[in-house]
Structures are given as C-alpha cells and as structure tokens.
Amino acid sequence: xxxxxxxxxxxxxxxxxxxxxxxxxxxxxxxxxxxxxxxxxxxxxxxxxxxxxxxxxxxxxxxxxxxxxxxxxxxxxxxxxxxxxxxxxxxxxxxxxxxxxxxxxxxxxxxxxxxxxxxxxxxxxxxxxxxxxxxxxxxxxxxxxxxxxxxxxxxxxxxxxxxxxxxxxxxxxxxxxxxxxxxxxxxxxxxxxxxxxxxxxxxxxxxxxxxxxxxxxxxxxxxxxxxxxxxxxxxxxxxxxxxxxxxxxxxxxxxxxxxxxxxxxxxxxxxxxxxxxxxxxxxxxxxxxxxxxxxxxxxxxxxxxxxxxxxxxxxxxxxxxxxxxxxxxxxxxxxxxxxxxxxxxxxxxxxxxxxxxxxxxxxxxxxxxxxxxxxxxxxxxxxxxxxxxxxxxxxxxxxxxxxxxxxxxxxxxxxxxxxxxxxxxxxxxxxxxxxxxxxxxxxxxxxxxxxxxxxxxxxxxxxxxxxxxxxxxxxxxxxxxxxxxxxxxxxxxxxxxxxxxxxxxxxxxxxxxxxxxxxxxxxxxxxxxx
Numbered sequence: 001x002x003x004x005x006x007x008x009x010x011x012x013x014x015x016x017x018x019x020x021x022x023x024x025x026x027x028x029x030x031x032x033x034x035x036x037x038x039x040x041x042x043x044x045x046x047x048x049x050x051x052x053x054x055x056x057x058x059x060x061x062x063x064x065x066x067x068x069x070x071x072x073x074x075x076x077x078x079x080x081x082x083x084x085x086x087x088x089x090x091x092x093x094x095x096x097x098x099x100x101x102x103x104x105x106x107x108x109x110x111x112x113x114x115x116x117x118x119x120x121x122x123x124x125x126x127x128x129x130x131x132x133x134x135x136x137x138x139x140x141x142x143x144x145x146x147x148x149x150x151x152x153x154x155x156x157x158x159x160x161x162x163x164x165x166x167x168x169x170x171x172x173x174x175x176x177x178x179x180x181x182x183x184x185x186x187x188x189x190x191x192x193x194x195x196x197x198x199x200x201x202x203x204x205x206x207x208x209x210x211x212x213x214x215x216x217x218x219x220x221x222x223x224x225x226x227x228x229x230x231x232x233x234x235x236x237x238x239x240x241x242x243x244x245x246x247x248x249x250x251x252x253x254x255x256x257x258x259x260x261x262x263x264x265x266x267x268x269x270x271x272x273x274x275x276x277x278x279x280x281x282x283x284x285x286x287x288x289x290x291x292x293x294x295x296x297x298x299x300x301x302x303x304x305x306x307x308x309x310x311x312x313x314x315x316x317x318x319x320x321x322x323x324x325x326x327x328x329x330x331x332x333x334x335x336x337x338x339x340x341x342x343x344x345x346x347x348x349x350x351x352x353x354x355x356x357x358x359x360x361x362x363x364x365x366x367x368x369x370x371x372x373x374x375x376x377x378x379x380x381x382x383x384x385x386x387x388x389x390x391x392x393x394x395x396x397x398x399x400x401x402x403x404x405x406x407x408x409x410x411x412x413x414x415x416x417x418x419x420x421x422x423x424x425x426x427x428x429x430x431x432x433x434x435x436x437x438x439x440x441x442x443x444x445x446x447x448x449x450x451x452x453x454x455x456x457x458x459x460x461x462x463x464x465x466x467x468x469x470x471x472x473x474x475x476x477x478x479x480x481x482x483x484x485x486x487x488x489x490x491x492x493x494x495x496x497x498x499x500x501x502x503x504x505x506x507x508x509x510x511x512x513x514x515x516x517x518x519x520x521x522x523x524x525x526x527x528x529x530x
Contacts, residue, residue, distance in 0.1 A: 040066045082119050083128065091128055096386060101126050141170055144381050148175065157181065159244040163227075163236050172233060173381075174240040176209075176222030179392055183219040184245050187211050187525060189354050191221065191250040194277075194364035195229060195258070205229060206384070209241060210364045212356050214525050215402040216431040218363045219395050221245070223388060225381065234264030242268070252353050254361055256280055257344075273353045276345040279360040281338065282307070288334045296327040305470040310348040311491050317342075351493040357435070367391070406430055406528050415441055419515045420506075424522075432526040435500060442503035443510055454512075455479060459504040475504040479512075486518035499523035 047059035083091075087108060094104050105122050109115040151158040155178055163172035190212060195205040205228075209221035222244060224237045242249065252273045255261050257280065265274050286293065293300045302323050310316035320339065343349050347359060406429055414421035415437055424436050448459045459475040478489040494502035501509075501521055509517065 042066060081121070081124060083124065088128065091125060092132055095129050095132050097390075101129065104129075141381065144173075144385065147382065147385060151177070161240045161243070163233075171227035172224065172236055174222065174224040174237055174244070176241075176244050177392070179396065180219075180221050181245065183211060183213065184221045184248070187213050187219065188221065188245065188248060189251040189525075190356060190358070191253045192358065192361050192364045193253060193255050193261075194361040194368065195226065195256075195261075206368065207237060208364060208367050210367055212358070212363070213395075213399060214432075214527070214529075215399060215429050216357060216435070216526075217395070217398055217402070218367060219399075220367070220388075220392060225384075229258060229260055231260045231263045231267075234258075234261050235268055238264055238268040252350075252355055254355060254358065256361060273350070274344075275350050275353075275355070276341075277359075277361040278307075278345050278347065279362065281345050285334055285338060289332060292327075292332060292335075299323070299327050301470050302327075307346060309471070309473065310346070311473060311475070313348055316346060316348050350497070352496045354497065354499070356498050402430060403529055411437075416510075418510060420509060420517050423516055427522050427528065428526055429528055432500065435498075439494075439501065439503040440506055443507045446503060446507045448507055448511060451476075457508050459507050477504050477508050479508060481514070486520075488521075495521060495523075499526055 042065050043061060044064050045059060045061050046057060048055045049058050090108070090111075091104060094107065099107075101122060104125050105115075105118070108120075108125070109118045112118045145162075148158070148160040152160070157178040158175075159177075159181075160173070160175040162170050165171050188211060192210040193207065194210075195207045204225045207224040207226055209223070211219050211221050213219045222241055224240070226233050226237060249269055249272050252275070253265065253269060254275050254277060255265070257276050262274065265272065293303070306316060306319045306323060310319065320342075324335065324339075409430070411425060411433070414425075418440075421440070425433050428436060445462055445465060446459050447462050448457050450456070451458055455478060457477045457479070459477055460472055461469050463469070463472065476491050480487050480489075488501070488505045488508075490502060490505050492502050492504060494500065500523070501517065508514075
C-alpha cells in the first residue's frame with residue numbers, strides 16, 4: 001500500500017512540473033537587443049552589364065517586400081556612416097584641447113553644412129574619441145615623463161619631481177616652469193594653496209600653488225598631483241616647491257582647514273604665516289547653526305560685525321564673549337570650536353600680515369574651476385598638462401595686456417580731482433588704481449576730528465547713511481609729516497595687509513590738504529613697469 005501511494009505521489013509531482021513547463025512556455029521571451037539586421041528575402045534587383053566603354057542596365061525590379069526608410073529620418077544606415085581622415089584628424093585635435101562631444105558634433109555638422117548632412121552620429125564621434133583616449137591607457141605616465149624630459153632638455157630651468165612607491169610607481173608628482181618661477185620671484189610673498197579632488201581618470205587631488213601678480217590678477221607658481229592627503233604627502237610637496245623656488249619661503253599662505261596640511265606647513269614652512277579660509281569656516285557655521293541664527297534676532301548682524309570689523313584682538317575677544325552671553329548658545333559645539341581656533345582665521349589676527357585683497361582660497365578655487373571646465377572624468381594626466389600650459393599662456397597674455405593698457409589707457413576722469421589722484425594714476429597699475437579709488441571714494445562717508453593738533457586724528461563713519469552701520473567704530477590715525485619721516489600710523493593696518501592706504505588715512509590727507517602721498521606708501525609690486 002505504501003508503494004502504491006509513493007507511485008501516485010511521484011506521478012502527481014511529474015504532472016505539476018509539466019504544468020509549470022507549459023506556463024513558462026506561454027510567457028513571451030525577452031529578446032536581447034542587437035544591431036544585427038535580419039534578411040527579409042527582398043527580390044528587388046538591378047543587373048548591369050559592361051558593353052564596351054559603357055555599362056547598361058539589363059534587369060530592374062523595384063518591388064520591395066518591406067517598408068523603405070523615410071527620407072527625413074535622422075538615424076543613418078550603418079553602411080552609410082563614414083568619417084573622413086580629415087575629420088578624424090580634426091576630432092583628434094579637438095580631443096587634445098578637451099572639447100566636449102556635443103561641441104565636436106556642432107563643429108563637424110557646421111563644416112558639413114548642417115546636422116542632417118553629417119554622415120555620423122554623436123555615438124560614432126564618442127566611440128572614436130574613446131579609441132583615442134585608449135591609446136594613452138597604460139602609457140600615460142610614460143608620456144608624462146617624456147613630456148617633462150623634453151621640456152627640461154629645451155629649458156634646463158624647467159623643474160619636476162616624482163615620489164615613487166616601493167614598486168617604483170608614481171605616487172606624487174610636482175612640476176613648475178620658468179615662467180611660474182619668475183612670477184614667484186616677483187610676487188611670491190603670498191601663496192594660496194588648495195587641494196580639490198579633480199574628476200580625472202585616477203581620482204588624484206590636484207594641488208595648485210596660486211599667487212597674485214602686480215596687476216592683482218591670479219598666477220600659478222606650480223602644480224602637483226597627490227596620491228593622498230596625509231602629513232607626509234603634504235610635507236613632500238612643500239619641500240619640492242621650496243626646492244624648485246631656490247629655498248625661498250613665502251611670507252604668508254592661505255589654505256583650507258585640513259589638519260594634515262597645517263601640520264606639514266608647521267614642519268616645512270616654519271617662518272610662513274598660515275591662515276585658514278574665512279569663507280569656508282563661516283559657511284560651515286551657517287549650515288550647522290541655521291536654527292540658532294534664526295532663533296536669535298540680531299545674532300547674524302552681530303556675528304558678521306565682530307568677525308569682519310574688529311580692530312584689535314582684545315575687542316574681538318570681548319565682543320565675542322558678550323555675543324555668546326547675550327544669545328545663550330554656550331553649548332553650541334561649532335561656535336565653541338570657532339572660538340578655540342580663532343587665531344587661524346579671524347581677520348583681526350592677520351591685519352599686519354600681507355594677504356593682498358584676499359581672506360579666502362577663492363583664487364585657488366577659481367583656477368580649479370577653470371581646470372574642471374577643460375577636463376573630465378575620463379581624461380589623463382597629459383590632458384591636465386595641456387590644460388595647464390593653456391592656462392599659463394592665458395595668464396601671460398592677460399599680464400601683457402595690462403602692461404599695454406597701463407601705457408595706453410588712463411582714467412576718463414578722477415573722482416574728486418585731487419593732486420594725489422594724478423600722483424597715484426602715474427605710479428600704480430590700472431587695477432590697483434581702481435582699488436585706490438574705492439578707498440578714496442569711501443572718504444566721503446567719513447567724519448573726523450583732531451585729538452592732538454596736527455598729530456592725532458579720530459575718524460568714524462557718518463551716521464546719516466542709507467545702509468545702517470551695525471556698530472560705529474573710531475579709527476585712530478597718527479601722523480608725523482616732518483621732513484624725512486612722513487609717516488602715518490593707523491589702527492586698521494590696511495597697508496600692511498593689502499599694500500595700499502586706507503580711506504581713514506586718505507581722509508586726513510584730503511582734509512589737511514596734503515598734496516602728495518609719501519613715496520614709501522607705494523608698494524613696489526603694485527607699480528607700473530616703466
């Protein structure tokens with residue numbers, strides 16, 4: 001009986017499996033996508049025969065068993081697509097200049113007379129570009145070294161340095177050229193250094209050393225690709241930078257808040273004044289404490305005023321503690337952290353250090369954005385080197401243009417027509433003269449009084465202005481205009497930071513009818529090249 005039951009059970013299972021197979025067979029099978037074209041057995045035919053010097057049609061049957069391709073259809077038959085050798089060379093040239101695929105399509109279609117007459121698709125151009133990029137794969141670093149050796153053979157001043165791992169593979173790479181070295185020799189007092197993860201094929205941080213020229217424009221001192229962002233790596237790149245620049249240390253350097261970078265700077269650039277980017281820290285503060293600022297009326301204005309406008313360290317520290325006490329955010333971790341690291345980013349701690357017209361790493365970020373606009377995630381190191389060369393050419397051209405404009409173009413009119421206007425326009429580069437005019441224009445919003453006859457003055461902003469002043473401050477200006485000395489002593493110390501006089505000093509110059517600014521207040525780096 002048991003055997004009979006077992007047989008029935010097996011038969012039942014077999015029937016279930018058969019039913020499942022039938023159900024599966026009924027379901028439509030998903031066909032794999034393919035570009036293979038199937039034959040339709042079309043009998044359309046044309047036969048020709050050569051008869052002497054001519055060809056004659058002998059048979060012609062135009063009856064098709066399928067629909068013909070509409071004439072206005074965009075996509076092309078595979079057999080009709082082609083790319084001339086000239087177009088291939090053009091694509092190679094455009095690819096070397098990091099032109100985007102859609103822009104390549106636009107250029108090629110323009111040369112062909114329109115997109116409808118272009119015998120290729122965007123995908124065909126993309127495939128050919130990928131083929132070109134694949135030529136570098138596996139030999140990219142070899143080509144980079146060949147490029148560096150060639151540059152060095154052409155000019156012995158060209159500098160590059162490699163950091164190799166135990167397997168002799170390149171981990172870190174630094175290079176600079178004679179043009180960048182010249183910029184550093186002239187304008188290397190202040191350096192902006194920032195590492196940004198560029199979207200290159202190797203996901204390596206790109207680290208440019210950026211400076212400020214005599215025309216207040218950005219320039220490059222050197223570049224590096226880094227394997228990681230550790231203390232040892234940053235130590236290596238700073239040492240390489242100093243080696244390239246003959247051991248000359250910058251006076252100041254501005255970076256982000258990276259702790260490894262800070263430690264490396266303390267080890268290698270011991271005599272360089274280091275500060276962090278103010279913008280990044282403030283932005284992070286607002287992002288983390290939006291609710292705190294919203295809940296405390298007036299906290300934002302108080303915070304901005306204390307951070308940006310404090311005249312002395314004691315004022316900042318006193319006002320900060322009062323702000324915390326009045327608004328009760330004592331338990332706020334980020335504000336506590338800002339207080340602990342205040343000496344690394346608050347402007348008043350750096351008012352006597354030369355950071356010309358900068359408090360952030362925006363110049364480095366601007367260069368990074370220019371690089372990002374020219375290179376993408378599939379690009380090689382060689383692509384970066386080519387982009388680097390183009391940026392150097394752009395910088396050089398911009399500097400030469402400004403030198404030319406200095407001699408050819410002057411201001412259409414002076415703001416007030418003082419003699420110091422004429423003096424300054426003859427000495428300063430155009431962009432620096434514009435910055436001087438901003439300070440001169442600001443004197444109209446200032447009041448003053450003499451605390452000590454002809455020697456000490458108090459200057460403050462007038463209260464009847466459209467924009468409310470959060471906190472009126474008094475700026476003390478002391479003068480000694482005896483022959484041989486001719487100096488101004490002023491609390492805001494703008495000349496020490498930016499290299500030009502502030503509106504508070506200019507207010508005294510105007511009101512005391514001083515005809516000429518002492519020559520020592522015209523920093524050499526901002527002067528015209530005669």
